[in-house]
Amino acid sequence: MPADPLIRVTALGKAFGARLVLGDVSLAVHPGEAVALLGPNGAGKTTLLKILATLTRPTRGAAAVAGHDCARDAERVRRVIALVAHGTWVYDDLTAVENLRFWATLAGLTPSADALAGALAQVELDRVASVPARTFSTGMKRRLGLARLVLAPPRVLLLDEPFAGLDERARKWFEEHLEAVKARGGALLMATHSLGRELAIAGRIAILAGGRIALDAPHGAVGTEEIRRLYALHTEEAS
Amino acid sequence: MTYARRAWIVLWKDLLVERRSKETLNALVFFSLLLLFVFQFTLGPDRERLTAVLPGLLWLGFVLAGLVGLGRTFLLERENDCWEGLLLAPGDKSAIYVGKLAANLVLMGLVEALVLALFTVFFNVDLGPALGGLVPVLALGTLGLAAAGTLFAAMTAHVRARELLFPVLLLPAQVPVLLGTVKATEALLAGAPLGTVGHWLQLLAAADAVYLVVGVLTFEFLLEG
Numbered sequence: 236m237p238a239d240p241l242i243r244v245t246a247l248g249k250a251f252g253a254r255l256v257l258g259d260v261s262l263a264v265h266p267g268e269a270v271a272l273l274g275p276n277g278a279g280k281t282t283l284l285k286i287l288a289t290l291t292r293p294t295r296g297a298a299a300v301a302g303h304d305c306a307r308d309a310e311r312v313r314r315v316i317a318l319v320a321h322g323t324w325v326y327d328d329l330t331a332v333e334n335l336r337f338w339a340t341l342a343g344l345t346p347s348a349d350a351l352a353g354a355l356a357q358v359e360l361d362r363v364a365s366v367p368a369r370t371f372s373t374g375m376k377r378r379l380g381l382a383r384l385v386l387a388p389p390r391v392l393l394l395d396e397p398f399a400g401l402d403e404r405a406r407k408w409f410e411e412h413l414e415a416v417k418a419r420g421g422a423l424l425m426a427t428h429s430l431g432r433e434l435a436i437a438g439r440i441a442i443l444a445g446g447r448i449a450l451d452a453p454h455g456a457v458g459t460e461e462i463r464r465l466y467a468l469h470t471e472e473a474s
Numbered sequence: 475m476t477y478a479r480r481a482w483i484v485l486w487k488d489l490l491v492e493r494r495s496k497e498t499l500n501a502l503v504f505f506s507l508l509l510l511f512v513f514q515f516t517l518g519p520d521r522e523r524l525t526a527v528l529p530g531l532l533w534l535g536f537v538l539a540g541l542v543g544l545g546r547t548f549l550l551e552r553e554n555d556c557w558e559g560l561l562l563a564p565g566d567k568s569a570i571y572v573g574k575l576a577a578n579l580v581l582m583g584l585v586e587a588l589v590l591a592l593f594t595v596f597f598n599v600d601l602g603p604a605l606g607g608l609v610p611v612l613a614l615g616t617l618g619l620a621a622a623g624t625l626f627a628a629m630t631a632h633v634r635a636r637e638l639l640f641p642v643l644l645l646p647a648q649v650p651v652l653l654g655t656v657k658a659t660e661a662l663l664a665g666a667p668l669g670t671v672g673h674w675l676q677l678l679a680a681a682d683a684v685y686l687v688v689g690v691l692t693f694e695f696l697l698e699g
Contacts, residue, residue: 290562313562318558320555322554324554326550326553326554327554329491341484341565341570
């Protein structure tokens, strides 16, 4: 009998006005598991992540993280999740280390100078620790955003196109970091429309199309070519 | 303790960003200078008329400068989706409000000190004898303006007509503060001792308490949108 899921989504629906984005989505992600959420643009992947991250509320159904309801118990959910999305949460006029200190302190941590330096070293930003982030490239800002995960490892990671903007070394580091989260018993939900790197980490593939989970299968059971075929099939059906 | 540290880090961050960018401070200083020029040209050298309108002009300058500065409070958070990070930070969100308010108080305090100094130069008035009494009036008035302004800035941060809506919401809410500050300033500049404006100070303190309590209690809901 597997442990209780860290992410449980039940008959979830979300509408923006008259536009239904999520119709009837059910999904569970267990400890130590990573699920790649595939789907075309506008399928509702980001909306589902935002509901789980407590940034928006569902119209119907329920979403829970670590047993806490995302709508009714947002504060407890926020204590166990981390969201890696399109925004890097970087203040351009602060240096890398100042940015990191700010977010860590706001999260209730008291990181030492060594801990901050160590986190920056992991994402290879230690040499520019005292440089204002205004001068950073998009990829460097994304790496700075990822350094927060080193200081406060989450139990549940919600990822939206996690490898976008990262160079090869940063991708490799991040892959290892995600594997470590899984090994610690954490859960990952990765939204993507790429069929590349994310699939290697994911133990399960879920295709979101037409406002519902059209396919939910173990990665090992279907090869990448088969995933491509099913992805094309389900997204065509949905449109 | 964690609450105080979280409020402090928001204050530290806002002041550090402002020190480096100088965006708000530069805008406020130039805006205040322009206002003083306009007042000077409008009033001319008539000392009698100047004495009558000086308290109102002084607070009009503070409030207009406040509208410019306070309205920008949360613009910084839209950069790289930092707003999302503030929202997802665990813990009492009112610490963010307190930190933002403290940063606004520091900025407004600097601008008000500058405006006061320039008033003495532009209008050739001696504020020295009344300065001791003016300090508590300025402190309470600025706190009221900043407490309500920080809250309404959060409320309107994601509204398309933000520049229009912010003053429309803030100015009516500032009526007790404007009434108390202008009346108290008028009396103090006329040479009245601080004790005679105690009732206006009480009004200001009561208004400040209301704005602060409402701000602390409602900020989380505003941040969540």
